[in-house]
Amino acid sequence: MLEVTGLCKRYWPAPDEPASQPSAPRWLAHQLSLQVAAGETVAVLGASGSGKSTLLAMLAGLEAPEAGTVCVDGDDVTHWPPERRRFALMFQDFALFPHLTVQDNVAFARIEQGCRKAQARQEAVAMLARFGLADRALSPVTQLSGGEQQRVALARALLSAPRLLLLDEPFSALDADLRQQLRLDFSAHIRSAGMACVLVTHDEAEARAMGQRGYRLVGGQLQALW
Numbered sequence: 001m002l003e004v005t006g007l008c009k010r011y012w013p014a015p016d017e018p019a020s021q022p023s024a025p026r027w028l029a030h031q032l033s034l035q036v037a038a039g040e041t042v043a044v045l046g047a048s049g050s051g052k053s054t055l056l057a058m059l060a061g062l063e064a065p066e067a068g069t070v071c072v073d074g075d076d077v078t079h080w081p082p083e084r085r086r087f088a089l090m091f092q093d094f095a096l097f098p099h100l101t102v103q104d105n106v107a108f109a110r111i112e113q114g115c116r117k118a119q120a121r122q123e124a125v126a127m128l129a130r131f132g133l134a135d136r137a138l139s140p141v142t143q144l145s146g147g148e149q150q151r152v153a154l155a156r157a158l159l160s161a162p163r164l165l166l167l168d169e170p171f172s173a174l175d176a177d178l179r180q181q182l183r184l185d186f187s188a189h190i191r192s193a194g195m196a197c198v199l200v201t202h203d204e205a206e207a208r209a210m211g212q213r214g215y216r217l218v219g220g221q222l223q224a225l226w
């Protein structure tokens with residue numbers, strides 16, 4: 001269970017930026033609070049520049065909030081480094097390692113966690129099988145289609161057993177059919193793995209399809225949509 005309380009983050013306009021109110025800060029998070037239960041997906045919509053990616057970066061530990069706390073399963077992780085949080089962050093461009101095979105991309109995080117290479121590869125192939133990609137385990141990852149690569153990225157995220165899955169526009173590079181299929185795949189695995197998930201998207205249909213609850217980020221605060 002993720003519990004975010006009183007998160008604050010603001011930026012001042014750069015000196016050369018024409019500001020309507022000189023030196024007024026722009027709030028990306030302003031006393032922002034949010035709870036996400038295990039197995040639940042919460043969708044966050046919002047205009048470009050409203051702070052959605054910054055919110056995920058603060059949850060992941062890549063950006064520090066000015067105030068507020070991030071707790072997961074009772075641990076206050078606000079000041080923990082990203083690698084200690086066991087959160088998985090997936091971006092639109094899925095950042096796979098182009099020089100590695102499919103299975104080694106998936107096994108990577110487990111090996112980082114100290115798992116033996118042979119064991120990690122075995123686990124990676126089993127996870128790939130859940131996404132219909134076991135027979136591609138030894139392919140160079142660059143030979144896969146965009147949708148297949150996105151499944152590899154999800155398999156990698158799930159293999160390290162994250163407590164929280166953070167998705168930033170995960171399907172925006174894909175065509176409509178594939179988006180729909182992957183929404184279903186992702187939702188099923190999020191539920192069965194019992195992870196908490198925060199999904200950022202511009203696509204309200206996608207947000208409604210995947211999110212049990214949905215919010216719009218405006219002025220640094222979350223307005224409930226459903």
Ligand SMILES: Nc1ncnc2c1ncn2[C@@H]1O[C@H](COP(=O)(O)OP(=O)(O)OP(=O)(O)O)[C@@H](O)[C@H]1O
Nearest residue numbers: 011012028046047048049050051052053054055202
């Ligand atoms: N380090 C920084 N210093 C100053 N401004 C920043 C910094 N990081 C982000 N910003 C600004 O904060 C705003 C929010 O950025 P963010 O990437 O979180 O928006 P977003 O909601 O994810 O937008 P999009 O939908 O386009 O991805 C942007 O206007 C960005 O320029």
Ligand SMILES: [Mg+2]
Nearest residue numbers: 052053054168
């Ligand atoms: Mg963004």
